[in-house]
Amino acid sequence: MAEGRSPRSGWRQRLARTAAMLGLVTAGVLTAPAAASGATAPPYLTLEATYGAGTVTNGWEKVERYADTTAGFRTEGFPADGRGDQDGKRVTYFGGVSRPSSGRFLLYSAPGWNTGSRTTPVLLVHGANDTADRAWANPGESGGYGCGAATCPSTGLMQYLSGRGHRVFAVGFAHKQGDNLMQAQIVGDAIAVLKARLGVDKVDLVGWSKGQMSTRAYVSSLKPAWGRAYAGDVRRLITLGGPNGGYDYPYAHGWAHDFSLWPECGGKVNAPSPHTHMTCYGTYTAHPELSMTPSGGQDNYPGQRQMLARWDGVYGVDGAAQDWYTTYYGGQGLYTAGTGIQAAVDAGSLIAPLRAAGVPASVTTYLLAGGSADIVGIFNENRGPSDGVVFVSSALDTAGVPTVGGKATVATANHLELGWNGTAAAQVATWLS
Structure with a gap:
């Protein structure tokens, strides 16, 4: 979402050393994981770099950078003043590139990714102007107010789920406000890697805010003309504050x-x-x-733009x-x-096309809304019940969703708290289990 974060939220551009300087890069086509699991990794995916102990922060075990060589991916537009550039450790992970091509992505692995007791792995997909680090592992990475509250915790949904036996992964996109159809292809890529590595057939998806758009577009086969259709490899889809009915x-x-x-x-x-x-x-x-x-x-x-829908009539x-x-x-x-x-x-909203495409009936979908419009430092959405940005009725909208496993509203969570609020985390864990 636009997130409406104030300058105080701490979103500042930071510099990092390049991967070459760190000397911790491995590269090559993704073949080892496929051999380990007996599965076949897609030939269009290349593992470019792996960052492990001593390099990775915020509680992750490792971070990998992949490139999808499919024709159609491109480097999207970035504001010239740098506000949309990759920052912090993400610059390192993207090989020292602050404006990477949207065909590149990061795959984060949590502790227990290969030892967790839960069979189906979980892939977390972050929202707009965000990163997998801040969204899922360290809500306080940006300092006070960056998480929707005056003080922010240092752990998030990643640690919560990992500690309960889930094999947890997260995707990191090249563009923080990028095209959701390209990002849906990246979600499919990340799932393909997990299937090859772990020898599983299906993955559970958790999409927060704008992350709902790419996860839902993937399972609905809403794609660019050059893109790949849904591979039938998602068991459950959970949306957190997702604009299922759009937002204005x-x-x-x-x-x-x-x-x-x-x-x-x-x-x-x-x-x-x-x-x-x-x-x-x-x-x-x-x-x-x-x-x-x-x-x-x-x-x-x-x-x-792809998340927009008119609510003036409501x-x-x-x-x-x-x-x-x-x-x-x-x-x-x-x-x-x-x-x-x-x-x-x-000019390109995807709300109507997503509803028309529909989530496959085989994908059980769960929808979580925040009910507290109290995000510090912004003008909160106050025309109706909302989480400060997205209306509750939009987050819980089930048009085009044939198999609804559950819906819930966390009255104490605003839009920026849904990824770490204790009640929200417990609800996600319950749905995954």
């Missing part, structure tokens, strides 16, 4: 969302704006690189917000200008 938060509250984004206002958060122009401190400026819709030859937030629009009308419906407002939500939906 960036458009519904005027320019309130923009102050943490627009550079002239001091904004640095890596999230899209519903506007192309805005006035900050008396200066009217254009920032097409931050636009939700393609603008000025730039398109840096396709994954956000919950209205925040009429008390500055430029509320033109922000939602398009045009020149008092301080801002933009094309409106419908233009963005028309």
Whole structure:
């Protein structure tokens, strides 16, 4: 999701040494895991590097970098000021590249990945402007407020599940706001690796926020023209605060969302704006690189646009917000200008296509919503029951989901807490078991 994180949330770009300097890189085609399990790994996947003890942080046992050589993957657009670049240890894991091609991905392995008592492995898929490290293993990696609360824990769902015998893995995407159809192909790649390594037929998927889009697109065979269809290898799909019914938060509250984004206002958060122009401190400026819709030859937030759906017919629009009308419906407002939500939906929302494609009946789906709109430092979604960003009714929407295993709302969790809140973790563990 846009996540709406404030500058205080700690999302800052950090430098790291390259993998070559560390001298801990191994490379080659993925053949050893296949030989170990008797399975065959896809020929289009190459294992480029492995990082283990002494290099990997946040409680993971190892991190691997893979490349999918399928024609069609590309390097997506990144904002020029670096706000969307890979940061921290991820730069190391991506071989010193801060803007990798979307055909590359990271596969994280938790302690117990090869000894856990649970048969079906679990693949965790993080959301927008996030990483597998912060999302699942160390919610406090970004400091206070980065996890949705004033203070953040140092362990997350990875440790919770691993400690209960689950074989836990996580995928790390090359682009934090990338195209969900390409990322769905990466989810399929990660599953293919796990099947080859562990000799299993099926995997359980947990998709948080934007991660719901790629996991659901994978099992629904919603794909690029060059992509591969679902391989029938998912047992259970669990969504955490996923916009199953879409979301319109960036458009519904005027320019309130923009102050943490627009550079002239001091904004640095890596999230899209519903506007192309805005006035900050008396200066009217254009920032097409931050636009939700393609603008000025730039398109840096396709994954956000794909999650959009209109909710004005259900919950209205925040009429008390500055430029509320033109922000939602398009045009020149008092301080801002933009094309409106419908233009963005028309430019590539995936909500309707996902519903139409449908989750296979063989995949039991579970939906978890947060019920607390109390994310510190942002303007929370307040037009109806929400987790601060996604409406509860959207997170629990089952259109196109024929086999629902369960639905639940964690009243004490906001959108950024769903990956580590104790009640949420216990619910996920129950569904997996």
